[in-house]
Amino acid sequence: MTIARFEAFATVVELGSFTKAAEHLNMTQSAVSHAIASLESEWGTTLFIRDRKKGIFLTEVGQKTIVHMREILNRMETIRQEVTLASKLEVGTIHIGTFASASACLLPKILSKFQRKHPNIEFRFYEGTYEEIAEWLHTGVVDIGFVVQQDSPAPFDMIPLAKDEMVVAFSAHHKLAAEVTVPIRALKDEPFIMPTGMYRAHVQALFRQEKIAPNIRFEVHDCNTIANMVQEGLGVTIGPALFLKTQPNIQVRHLDVKHWRTVSLACLSIPESSPAVKAFLSVAENV
Template sequence: MVQRFSITLTQLSYFAECAKTLNMTEASQELHIAQSAVSTAINQLEKALGAPLFVRQHSKGLVLTPAGESLLQETREIFGRISNAVESIQAGQNEVRGTIVVACFQTIAPFLLPQLLEKLEANHPELNVEIIEGDHDECMAALKSGRAELAINYDLSEADGVRFQIVGEARPHVIVGTGHRLAKRKRISLSELADDDFVVLNLPGSREYFISLLRLMGVTANVRYRTSSYETVRSMVAMGLGFSILNQRPRIRETYTGEQTAILEISDQVPTLHISMSTLARSRPTAKAAAVMEAVKMLLAESEQTG
């Protein structure tokens, strides 16, 4: 007996794109089809299931209903299994192909992504990688919503339904301008900066981490400037506007202003940040995700050996 279903993979793919964008117009643009086709497919899917999947808000987009949330989880599982089956067949011919979307913490991105993309192009020329950059929360949101299959992030917090794998560490360090009284030192205690102004990298999770390092050493942060830009932090510090604490280390000392910074190691025992790769716990990583994860591990291992 032939098993027939009242819903189609096309309807599910349209539904998944609407759930990702929460906007039918944007979904239709991503799918390169008319909005009316998307709307019709969603209506037919809701009729077949006997439950609304979205709350339509005029001029405000879509909101998933509980039924929609449930179907989205199952749809990801279905598409994941199909992808795994296709990739398993292709793997027999040593091919990794298709498109993968990777979310990456914005301060890790310039240090890792160029080398990562170069390595992936060399090893897997049929693999297309799309990048989403953001802070910790934005990367996790991209992963959970299905917009990204893999997230490269710091272990600033845990998230339900997400599988984490630690792949490297980024030890914190202090940066000061070359004219700072401590600039010629190799190592310092954070307590030596108790009276200095602090320029904080103002990203969710990051700012709390940096301030907590000072608090751990009994120092109250004298926050003078806040910025979400890594390079703006470095430029402000180079101009003598305060010190900062960062984790990623550029290979150059010069900033956009032409001035330079000095890197000082922290002599105190302070917590480090770990670089992690995350996937949804319910789905087995695809061959595409596995290829990216392997390349990241190799690059970070090489970096530790030369660092």
């Protein structure tokens, strides 16, 4: 049982492939397979189910152990960073979970400022839903995650970054284009494109607040698809200004009913984070 075997196992899980893991670790595929086989032999259990058609899957034991292995690997990364920091040499990798609008509007500014100060730190990005990012934080897949703060107490340490207003969007020649502020009741009979994930709860809260039901024509998951459908005049939508204002060829207006979401950076524990993560959070807080 060695750190190298843990790293091989965790990389196979992350990339879903022995071949990709070998390339990433600069090892031969047989060496990666041997590392996994050695763990399975030492523990007397099977960690992966291998299926030629469907790929590889974790067994129940594999699912339980990967969480602890990631914790050990994260601790080793922290130790490495602490040692190199003492030698005035900055190294390390930060794993960041993010969603579409954060990737487009918040992350680039933070990265630009951070890399000017810490050019030797590397990054790996994982884009997903709010729920996926929270799960990645809990299981150690990512060190930091962009999240939307909820009203209930969060299980993470948070650094608020931006207040993001929910706005209405429609095509360039829509009749509402003459309005500076759109009454939400004016949307009642408009064909509405409802998001199925990410910020659906925020949209529903707005309609519930006014006790009206939208005329849902389409339900769509992908943010970019929603923006393209709006552009083509297939309906109107409500979504975060952070994302919608960056989309070309659509009109965005304030609503007469205000609803905001707070986008934050989260990690399990700032005091227990690695030096690189702490430095990134410090830069993000002051962008």
